[in-house]
Amino acid sequence: MWLICLLLRKMRKMREMNVLSESMLEAASHTPVLTKRGLSDVDKKIYDSVFNAVMNQRLPPGTKLTEAHFCELFNVSRTIVRKALQRLAYDHIVVIKPNHGATVASPTPQETREIFTARRGVEAAIMPLAIARASKAQIGVLRKLAKDEHAAFESGDRANWISLGGAFHIALAELAGNSVLKRFLNELVSRCSLIIALYELPGNVACSHDEHDRLIDVIASRNVEQAVKMMEQHLLAIEGKLNLNDEKEKINLAEILGLA
Amino acid sequence: MWLICLLLRKMRKMREMNVLSESMLEAASHTPVLTKRGLSDVDKKIYDSVFNAVMNQRLPPGTKLTEAHFCELFNVSRTIVRKALQRLAYDHIVVIKPNHGATVASPTPQETREIFTARRGVEAAIMPLAIARASKAQIGVLRKLAKDEHAAFESGDRANWISLGGAFHIALAELAGNSVLKRFLNELVSRCSLIIALYELPGNVACSHDEHDRLIDVIASRNVEQAVKMMEQHLLAIEGKLNLNDEKEKINLAEILGLA
DNA sequence: AAAAACAAAACTGAATACAATATTTATTAG
DNA sequence: CTAATAAATATTGTATTCAGTTTTGTTTTT
Incomplete structure (x- = not known):
């Protein structure tokens, strides 16, 4: 015992x-001691x-x-x-x-839910602004990001793929042209990356490539209402794929010890 | 010359x-040197x-x-x-x-617009959550705040009144039960207070007492859609009362010197 | 008298030194 | 050999010190 x-x-x-x-x-060191000034x-x-x-x-x-x-x-x-x-x-x-x-940080399930709720709100605020300012060229940039993301997925580079998935959302915030909302989203996206590392069920995908593509289509069509709705669905889908039962720890310990 | x-x-x-x-x-000093520990x-x-x-x-x-x-x-x-x-x-x-x-900080007009836009988004996200959790008692707390605000207005204590106006919105965020959104709103409200100090046209009122009262009524009736809309109007009204022309400084300098 | 150059003071940036707290290791009693 | 205790070590918290920069005030030059 x-x-x-x-x-x-x-x-x-x-x-x-x-x-x-x-x-x-x-390797981030290698400081060549060239700090001229203080x-x-x-x-x-x-x-x-x-x-x-x-x-x-x-x-x-x-x-x-x-x-x-x-x-x-x-x-x-x-x-x-x-x-x-x-x-x-x-x-x-x-x-x-x-x-x-x-x-x-290792966010609790409760914190996770709050973060995702907040993110849905912030992204909903960003979407209309982004659509209002989205030029042909900028939509091209979004498509490029989605393509890179797809490539990373195909090549099995999971870390890079998650990172690019976040980059898409950040790019959208950038497009919206509101530095405050962009900063908020930045925090939320990075915390979500952390969360996905903690809670994602193995074998599951966080953010399917097609969803981003479809989002871009709606953005290009300038249908604000539909875009906001789709974004919300998209984020709910990501959250839904997490393993957020509060008893995670207990369960894991039990199974690690080969009990139950 | x-x-x-x-x-x-x-x-x-x-x-x-x-x-x-x-x-x-x-007076915030008066530290009685009772820092037992470090x-x-x-x-x-x-x-x-x-x-x-x-x-x-x-x-x-x-x-x-x-x-x-x-x-x-x-x-x-x-x-x-x-x-x-x-x-x-x-x-x-x-x-x-x-x-x-x-x-x-002294926010520029451009920053101000971004802050208000962000705030509309965040408050829109908060409202449905707050309504979902608003009990009778909590609505009572909101009414109390609105009353205090009114009292401060009547007594001419402008600073306190502005502060209480912010407190109402913070209380709403508290009610929503989302610590992330609450933190975001906290930042936004305090920055808005700064902005009002900088840009409010003298003699104008930032946040009329009745508006908060009417907001509480709608919240109590649990009409999410209308509440979100009213909040947006409310915030737009505050922003609209600011003197946000980018040439403020120039104008002020000129008139201070008694030229033009 | 105005502008420029210089000197002094005030302030910030960063490293070091010292104090307090936490963690680990060693020790000893049971 | 376990459990509790005590010493040692590692780590964080805060103050102080020194270096570099900016600002201010004075003097000098034109």
């Missing part, structure tokens, strides 16, 4: 205490490096991000590292607990 | 270089103090916020002050320019 207890505790730790390995952050820029590099690693699912949720580690990797003081981590925390990519440092 | 030039330069400086005076931040909390105090001062229009847009000043006021090191200022910058309450420090 105590053995199971011990194992359970260990399992929980293993899950929560992923450790940052350098391979997770694509100008920083490095904090942005750290931010992007973590952000991209999370988006591409190289940094799994729960991974501990130790400040000192980044100091080595980027050759800066903790001052800079902390700045980057605090910004990441603000964007809900990482979570900072006082005296416990930063870890990659 | 050079005198006019000099005056113009001085005027511009006066406008942009408001100086933080302690009276602007309601636990901070102070950065939140600084954040709130600035935030409230901006919301209540005690800190006008453009005011320079010097780090050292806050160090004295709150008896902490610049580390803490910087953390608070960076968070404020993230929420677009203040703007940080490299090597120039933090100043209270």
